[in-house]
Amino acid sequence: MKVALFATCLVDTMTPSVAHATASLLQRLGHEVVVPPTQACCGQMHVNTGYRREAVSIVANHVRAFAGAEAIVSPSGSCVASIHHQQADVARRAGDETLARDAEELAGRTHELSQFLVDVLGVTDVGAYYPHRVTYHPTCHSLRLLKVGDRPLRLLREVRGLELAELPGAEQCCGFGGTFAVKNADTSTAMLTDKMANVLSTHAEICTAGDASCLMHIGGGLSRLRAGTRTVHLAEILASTEEAVTPHQSTKPAVSRPTTPAVTA
């Protein structure tokens, strides 16, 4: 299958390793990956902060960038949820019915990574090897808006060498919430503190999830604590094999992949 990869603005800019991992995973499973170069953002941050009018042109760019794609996959539950639940509404409210219909049609072909693997490709064993103790945080939008259910756990259980530790209070929000993390920084931090305590109680080396944004929040907190436990995106775990087991960490500098020549900014 030819799969168009939507990296999301955050992953593209801050944690490109997550998108690289998604691409190499899909290629390993025998699919052709394309990366539409004009992609930018789904518009979620604007919509959720109250800038729904301004989001219309962002949605339009997204729809243009992925026009004609057979299947679109993204390593972000939150962005896929926005594509499914917000984009058409935003366009319709602004009176752009054509864009609304195009967005709806595109949403129908857009999948969150774990749902794409399990539901569309029908695989749970992706041939990964990851010899670490891992705990999984089901991010809110994956859990409640997309209803990914136990798909990520089914994928993780098939990873060779991986020891899965159950996360207490798993369904509690980590406190990220987009601009909530800044506008209500104190409450957000209180939520993060409890999430980190639960993560650390598992004695896992790695906390994983299907959203780079929540991982940046949890990972940023763990890094500040110098806790030792790191955050790694689900895609990076599933992309790992015996040949390449080094996890990228989203709170470490996203050093260029060894295969890519270093570019100085």
Place this chain on the structure above:
Amino acid sequence: MTATVPPKAPTFLGLPTAPRGVGHLRGDQSFPDAARTALRDGQLRANLGHATTTIRNKRAKVVGEVADWEQLRAAGKALKAATMAHLDEHLEELERQVTARGGTVHWARDANEANEIVTRLVQATGTGEVVKVKSMATQEIALNEALEAVGIEVFETDLAELIVQLGEDKPSHILVPAIHKNRAEIREIFARTIPGVDPGLTDEPRQLAMAARKHLRERFLRARVAISGANFGVAETGTLTVVESEGNGRMCLTLPETLITVMGIEKVVPTWRDLEVFLQLLPRSSTGERMNPYTSTWAGVTPGDGPQEFHLVLLDNGRTAVLADEVGREALHCIRCSACLNVCPVYERAGGHAYGSVYPGPIGAILSPLLTGVEDNASLPYASSLCGACYEVCPVAIDIPSILVHLRAEHVEAQEKTTAEAVAFRALAKVMSNPRLWHLAQRASRLGRLLSRGRPTLPNALPPPISGWTRSRDLPTPPTSTFVEQWTREHRSAK
């Protein structure tokens, strides 16, 4: 009775919102400021964490045993939506039926008018004191303060309301208004304020409840006027309903000669049969019980049984303005169960007082700004991480996260002056709509690498708004190259 004229409240589609200067819908502080104070109170956080966890688990257990919960939930949602679509007709029918059964119906445009009506009715009986059943509507309009202002003594009879009243405190939860107090704190309040209380009173909940029973018993028996709210008002029969646990409601609804019920206009349901849905949804969602200990219903007056004078006050106070908001009107479906509070991670940490309104938690974060106009409660729609736990448990499936997002937009669009945030978001929108500008901006973000001086994370001390993040979490140093950039470069050279 003329009060000082408060500043004019805003309108929505020309419909007045709840007036300023009366009632408890607006706080003195923004949510983040109020939450900061609450977060520092370790005892409060412990009390809240313990209480919300307990009730959350109870609810999950009794909801889990109902095989048709989702069907009931869908029926509840549809019933409410259908009622709102013909709210005027249902209210007129309710008025006809209540009147036909010996009750008197009054209409109140807002809190001031409702307080005036009730005050006049109480004064007409010649009594100097009233007993009250816990009621959100009368808290919303600050009826107690209005009655006390003319020398009428008000006795709250729900245990938690009594704790709040005796402690000169404010309620912090819809169902359990004293949830923020633990047993030791309650014992201290009772020992200090209840006349003739046993000096050996311990903090055992049973002993505290019995002290309240003794304190209120005499007042129930001598009361001539009671004031209640209503959970439901059935239009086709004129039947009012109060759902409660302690029996204080029954005392108030049964013993006095006069009963005055203040009901928000959205509490009407068309038919008696509709209660077969709501009386299943409400108790399980609210107290986590299969059924609450007592539900009382009455239609007008019944000779020889209960109050022989009954007044129903139908309250607008901003509800029609909420109805005018096609997205926000779903907030009027709320049956005040408080399940959304108990699952909300923000409520659990910040507590109810931080919301500054009698309606706290997720439902309060939409209902309060809708009732007052969003600019009078502008920080509340942002008091949520949009985690969606509230929507999941709501017994009438109110999509609270979507309404929060809608109200954020209403707030942004109401700004007459351009804010710094708006400038930034508009610029970013322009950039994110144009791939060329987007790639340039991404390259510019790498300037952050200069700040990190080779470290994996950026420095902690950065200016606002980034400081909001970096005070408690590290921010990774931006990479040297974006994914799309690298991919495009590699795949171009490969061809």
Place this chain on the structure above:
Amino acid sequence: MSAREEVLGRIRTALGATRAAVPDVVRDYRQAGEHPATGPELLDLLVDRVEDYRATVLRCAPAEVGATVRAALDQGLGAGWAAADVVVAPGLPADWRPEGCDVDDDRPPVQLADRSASVTAVAVAIAETGTLVLDGSPDCGRRALSLLPDCLVCVVTADQVVGGVPEGIGRLDPLRPLTMVSGPSATSDIELQRVEGVHGPRTLLVVLAA
């Protein structure tokens, strides 16, 4: 303009000239419980649910109600209670009444607070929720009767027991003053810890005749 006209006018403005279509209310939830009427499973369910509220259930044959009511009062008040301390609903069948007890009349309701126990029938009992409904008819008595004495004995007959809430609502007359009772009066206002017995009867005993 009167407040009535103004509020109704606001509603009409809010809903607009073309009102949203009224959504269909699909009542595909359960209309009845799964157990057959008067069957043992249904009665067992009621007993289980009532006892879960920490109320006491005494089962008996229809002919033994009178003796079982007395046994219930023994439990609620302690053996040796005085018949004069017990007040019963005026329409309670004569053979259910403890001998010498007081029958409620039109005395001021607050006088009922002097009595230790009351005995009433019920209109409906809902098994799934353990709920007894009193409807103010002569055998249930007025509302104050089942409220002020500290111990309440309710007699339920098998034909009054329904499975779920919809069946219960269907059997009730919304024009009568109804009291739905699910266990003794209770509060969870202190640290969410349930305490039975605040203002209503602290002891609830149910006599189930089948």
